[in-house]
Amino acid sequence: MDHANKVMIEQSQQRNQNFIDIYEGRMPKKIPIAINIDGAAALEYAGKNLILDQYSADEMIEAMDYTNGLFDTDLVVGFSSRLPSYYKILGARNYVMGGDGFMQHPNINGIEPEDYDELINDPVKVCWEKVIPKFYSELAKPAPYNMIALLKMYVSMKNVMAKIGPAAAHIAAKYGKVTQKFYSKRTRAPFDLLADTFRSFTGISIDIRKYPQKVLEACEALLPLVLKMGIPAEKPSKTIRVGIALHMPTFMREKDFAKFWWPTYKRMVEYITEAGFGVYMFCEDDWMRYLDYLKELPAGCEMQFEYGEPKIIKQKLGDKHIIEGLFPISLLRTGSIQEVERKTKELIDILAPGGNYIFNLDKGILRASDAKVENLQTLLKCIREYGVY
């Protein structure tokens, strides 16, 4: 083994260990960095054509390699699982390519209010029989057209992942990035799944007024489904995190949140942690009015915040949970190098003392225009130098 390889292996091991230490409740040597860059942004940073190159695993791998070399992130970045080939084959209405090649996610409802009883009785059945044909025109066709379309899409996905998986491992080794799998399955809060997949943002907002009992029963019925979605197949460990992006709460009145959203979510998180896994949740938007609820969750939850007051979040939750996020991505787009450095140190000074902190932005980098190269490089260098315990 040559010297460069040995250095990279040691770097990977140290970066793995920083995450392990955080998840197991110890102080790491350095602040782990969970910054993520989407596949679209990676293609753009690499100078690829977003409209054309998302159809090629080889082009995406080149872009991943380039982007991971460009930015010294802890995690391997630069891949998106929402590829246009899958959605084109299926005639998707829920994911469509925009004029610039970026995949858009229109707000459509999978079921109507009169379908609530069927949903409550068997959510998976409703997914296959009502939601899937509504989301995908090719799957609404009779057999064998729908069978052929689904199989083609599945093979496309398998073919892509057969290349991406080994490439990601190679990139991790090449650049000394995290090699351990910390982020496992993703799931949703029951109410969010009800809103996002079945009734849409506008539909659920009406339903909690017109059919409150049905909404409550539907959240209960969806609890086994979201748990099945989220519980990993691996041996339980607090280092394995189940990802949950939290969508609806900041659009709700607190009394509606407390009645409809929170109870099944809390039970879901309790179940995942009792099963021996950790939870990573992305608290979208501003959660300041819900911090006391988050404090009720089992200790050790990883919470990424988008907006909010870092000092108050640290003060209220920092002893119990792992805090993450809050660095404004807008500063990477429009700020100067000096402003990026100043903000990085300011956040580390507030959030890092005592541990329980992972550095992250307020949201992922979706497009290259979200972050100037020199600003993101400055940010990462600053965390590495300043974020030492």
Next chain:
Amino acid sequence: MSEIELKSEYYKTLEENLEKYCIPIEAIAKAKESIQGPEEALFELLVFLIT
């Protein structure tokens, strides 16, 4: 924790699948990958498609 077990016409446990396909229950350990693997993969595909 039985309250949180997923029950559906479109999702079967290994035991249910053995019965459905008339496979002897003694094959339960051996059929885990070949029979239940596709069931779990299909569930994962469904999750990808609805989220």
